[in-house]
Amino acid sequence: MKSRYTAAKNVFVDSIDIDDYIELDSSVSAYQQLQHSMDKPLKMILLFGRPGTGKSILLNRIQEKLKHQREIYYFDTPAPTEREFFQKLFKLLTQKDLPQNTEVNFSALIDFCKNLRGKREIILLLDEAQMYSGEMMEKIRLLSDTRAVKFVVSLHKTEDEDLIAKEHFQSRIWEVIELKNATKEDQTAYIHKKLLKKNLFEIANSIKGKNMKLIHKCTKGNYRECNKLLFTIFEICEYYDENEPSKINYSHVSQQIIEMAALKLGYIDV
Amino acid sequence: MYDIKPLENDWKKYKLKKRKPLYVFIVIVFFSSILLYIYLLNSSKGFTIFDKFSKQIDNFSKSKSNSVQAPSNSQGSILINSSLNNLELYETIEVRREQTINSSTELLVDIPILDVEETPLIESSVSKSKGKVHLDIFETTSVTAYEDVERRFRQSGDIDDALFLAKSYYKKGDFEKSEYWALETNKLNSSSEESFFIFVKSKAKLGNMNEAVAILNSYLNRTNSHEARTLLNELKNGKI
Numbered sequence: 029m030k031s032r033y034t035a036a037k038n039v040f041v042d043s044i045d046i047d048d049y050i051e052l053d054s055s056v057s058a059y060q061q062l063q064h065s066m067d068k069p070l071k072m073i074l075l076f077g078r079p080g081t082g083k084s085i086l087l088n089r090i091q092e093k094l095k096h097q098r099e100i101y102y103f104d105t106p107a108p109t110e111r112e113f114f115q116k117l118f119k120l121l122t123q124k125d126l127p128q129n130t131e132v133n134f135s136a137l138i139d140f141c142k143n144l145r146g147k148r149e150i151i152l153l154l155d156e157a158q159m160y161s162g163e164m165m166e167k168i169r170l171l172s173d174t175r176a177v178k179f180v181v182s183l184h185k186t187e188d189e190d191l192i193a194k195e196h197f198q199s200r201i202w203e204v205i206e207l208k209n210a211t212k213e214d215q216t217a218y219i220h221k222k223l224l225k226k227n228l229f230e231i232a233n234s235i236k237g238k239n240m241k242l243i244h245k246c247t248k249g250n251y252r253e254c255n256k257l258l259f260t261i262f263e264i265c266e267y268y269d270e271n272e273p274s275k276i277n278y279s280h281v282s283q284q285i286i287e288m289a290a291l292k293l294g295y296i297d298v
Numbered sequence: 299m300y301d302i303k304p305l306e307n308d309w310k311k312y313k314l315k316k317r318k319p320l321y322v323f324i325v326i327v328f329f330s331s332i333l334l335y336i337y338l339l340n341s342s343k344g345f346t347i348f349d350k351f352s353k354q355i356d357n358f359s360k361s362k363s364n365s366v367q368a369p370s371n372s373q374g375s376i377l378i379n380s381s382l383n384n385l386e387l388y389e390t391i392e393v394r395r396e397q398t399i400n401s402s403t404e405l406l407v408d409i410p411i412l413d414v415e416e417t418p419l420i421e422s423s424v425s426k427s428k429g430k431v432h433l434d435i436f437e438t439t440s441v442t443a444y445e446d447v448e449r450r451f452r453q454s455g456d457i458d459d460a461l462f463l464a465k466s467y468y469k470k471g472d473f474e475k476s477e478y479w480a481l482e483t484n485k486l487n488s489s490s491e492e493s494f495f496i497f498v499k500s501k502a503k504l505g506n507m508n509e510a511v512a513i514l515n516s517y518l519n520r521t522n523s524h525e526a527r528t529l530l531n532e533l534k535n536g537k538i
């Protein structure tokens with residue numbers, strides 16, 4: 029018989045599936061802010077935050093919501109080469125495949141975009157933009173200057189790497205939206221909503237306040253880390269449920285299991 | 299999940315590490331409590347032993363004083379002042395015949411607060427009528443002994459020293475000083491009944507009978523002490 033924890037475990041498999049999107053106060057606020065910025069005549073919008081703060085899922089969500097109203101495209105990962113990026117872009121702009129053995133002429137692409145001004149407004153959502161080279165970013169800037177293509181650039185903000193500090197980038201970004209780690213309350217709501225979405229009410233109810241406090245302490249409110257930790261917690265619960273049921277309390281998740289999961293993931297040390 | 303057992307072991311280690319400061323704290327508190335308890339026990343015991351020995355010496359002196367013969371008067375005849383019995387005893391036990399009385403060792407009380415004087419001022423020889431034990435007791439009326447205790451009290455503020463002086467001066471008949479030292483003792487420990495009684499008795503001895511009775515009445519109203527009531531009756535009956 030399948031353990032009741034198997035379903036709970038699978039809820040926290042990390043993905044950017046739009047069906048997994050959880051509406052929280054903070055995420056609703058970020059969503060509205062981004063939508064509002066896209067309505068303005070801005071050329072570039074910067075969406076940044078630490079890894080696991082929900083940037084990718086937010087871009088996915090906005091693309092899903094607006095795809096029938098606006099010309100909006102989502103680039104989940106940067107193209108391996110510049111050539112492939114412009115091929116992809118050419119296809120989006122012209123709705124045609126690039127003929128074989130040909131390359132996109134960047135100057136011609138700029139002219140093409142200039143001709144589109146006032147006729148079409150294309151929004152490109154570029155995820156993981158920290159992986160683009162400086163030269164590529166410069167070309168993206170030139171494209172945005174045509175005002176036919178609007179870019180939403182999402183990147184990690186790390187201690188060492190702060191792209192907005194780069195002069196060529198900073199001067200052209202008109203709006204900055206920062207995503208932050210969740211508060212304890214937000215994270216609690218996130219976990220509960222995720223479980224309730226899959227009708228796992230009893231399991232959601234078995235995670236008590238002190239459990240949430242420990243989970244937040246370990247993950248520092250990071251959604252990705254939270255998913256990893258919850259996955260491991262339910263994996264341990266699943267093991268006990270199937271092999272040593274006497275060691276598990278079904279009415280509440282024990283701190284021991286959370287600490288074991290945290291040890292396994294390296295949040296705490298022996 | 300196949301690594302659950304090592305994970306459980308890791309968790310036990312982690313828990314132990316996490317609780318380590320708590321365990322250390324508990325051990326420190328435990329041993330500190332024991333040490334404090336031993337210290338308090340010893341300090342209260344010390345006082346009791348001192349009292350006990352003082353009483354023993356008093357009793358001994360009283361019982362023997364009847365059989366004390368006039369001292370051999372090559373050194374002059376000096377009366378033994380009973381108040382000084384607990385100050386200093388120099389004993390020499392001479393076994394004139396074969397028998398040694400071991401119980402006499404109980405009387406060998408060394409009171410370290412006093413300087414040993416080379417020349418005893420009082421010498422009394424106690425000899426049993428049956429002639430089996432000859433006990434010599436040397437006592438001193440040395441004023442320096444009291445001064446030493448007083449000096450030490452000024453430095454340490456030890457309540458036992460103050461009480462000792464109050465009792466000694468009272469026994470000696472120096473009621474002004476016994477009143478003063480009883481008051482000093484009472485300043486350090488207001489609940490010391492012994493010092494309070496010495497204070498009242500000294501007052502009475504100094505002729506302030508009404509004041510003594512009033513103070514004792516006031517004390518009696520507060521504490522309803524049996525000893526205080528007895529003392530009050532003694533005062534009223536003129537036994538003091």
